Amino acid sequence: MVQTVSSKDNSNSFFTKTLDRIKSKEARVAVVGLGYVGLPLVLTLFKKGFSVIGFDVDSQKIVQLKNGTSYIRNIPEDEVIALSKSEKFVCGANPALLSEADAILLCVPTPLTKNREPDMSFIVATTEAIKDHLKPGQLIVLESTTYPGTTEEVVTPILEKSGLKSGVDFFLAYSPEREDPGNATFSTAVIPKVVGADDDKSRALAQELYSQLVPGVVMVSSTRTAEAVKLTENIFRSTNIALVNELKLVFSRMGIDIWEVIEAAKSKPFGFMPFYPGPGLGGHCIPIDPFYLTWKAREYNIATRFVELAGEINTSMPLYVITRLQEELDLRQKKGLNGAKILLVGLAYKKNVDDSRESPSLVIFDLLRKRNVTVSFYDPFIPYIPTTREHPELAGVKSISWSKEILSGYDAAVICTDHDDVDYELLAASVPLVIDTRNATRFLKEKKNVAKA
Secondary structure (H helix, E strand, O other), rough: OOOEEEEOHHHHHHHHHHHHHOEEEEEEOOEEEOOOOHHHHHHHHHHHEEEEEEEOHHHHHHHHHHHOOOOOOOHHHHHHHHHHOOOOEEEEEHHHHHHOOOOEEEOOOOOOOOOOOOOOHHHHHHHHHHHHOOOOEEEEEEEEOOOOHHHHHHHHHHOOOOOOOEEOOOEEEEEOOOOOOOOOOOOOHOOOHHHHHHHEHHHHHHHHHHHHHOOEEEOOOOOHHHHHHHHHHHHHHHHHHHHHHHHHHHHOOOOHHHHHHHHHHHOOOOOOOOOOOOOOOOOOOOOOOOHHHHHHHHHOOOOOOHHHHHHHHHHHHHHHHHHHHHHHHHHHHHHOOOOEEEEEEOOOOOOOOOOOOOOOHHHHHHHHHHHOEEEEEEEOOOEEEEOOOOHHOOOHHHHHHHOOOHHHHOEEEEOOOOOOOOOOOHHHHHOOOEEEEEOOOOOOOOOOOOEEO
């Protein structure tokens, strides 16, 4: 239903009422998307004294939260139990819940299409749902990583179809998530937040809300600027990882260990920051975010050559790992990949997490299967491969049991993720060949059958 646009006096009233409710923590804050970003945000809001509404279209997540079950390994069960028992928390899959909120924070996925273009379907669908229940005075904040201009060009027009006007009847801001799953040092509540908005009232409301949650709020002039900040942070990481990946290729041919080089270089107290090579990029941000900028830059006839080159290098790393595996099998066992039995150690995109989104392990798994290789995986935190858009045929494959008897049945093992909770000594003692892409075997005394990739 289209609502009537309010007068200037009413606009000031909407703003003042919402601001007062945020300051007094009487405001109800809804979080849309209860995954690796949304659930930690829900818990932070709850611990800071806000009443929280959790919304997700995944009914399984809703059931687990109501039962006090944590579905993310690094979030303690007791925190979710306390949340589920409190009268200050409700959750559900009905968008009508959002009409009860004073502020709505969007933490929905922003993947890429098969053509490496931004997939805005989750943002659009969520914004349409909010629009149908939008009420005057609400603060809407997009946290999903996206290209500069998304809030202004995609979110604003949809919400204004309600008949309410941004910056007048409702308020809109962008604040990029900065989650690092599995990082015990930097949780949601201690990481400064960047916040941008396109009008003063929206900016003031968003600043007040986030200042209640984190120790520092960095205000920028617009939603576009805030969107660009997030891309810059992750492109910085992507390009530096690409650099050390390329150096790994060069130094390896020279008989130089890139890991030893980095360890020595990082002793310099200025002018150097260590980044580490691997089998490719994974996670919800670094493999995806650079392509959001390159896509948007084409609209301005700008070529992002440096960013795209970094993407090419990082994307090529799974093939390099397979090449090294093939070389070592031929050298040490006089056999090829065809018909070999290979174990991938680690499915998660990084150590000590249960998150396999965009994991290079999945790419390596798929490429090996296409070469007539029998492939299995072991991951202490991921019991089976979840359904993914890129590798649907791998869904449901189960992790093997970890024992010397089972390990000894493989021709080679590839360490794709350096989880701490893995017995690498047993692995090296059981499997004839170990390809280490993460330097996980650096502390082993006996490494004659270990090769790096």
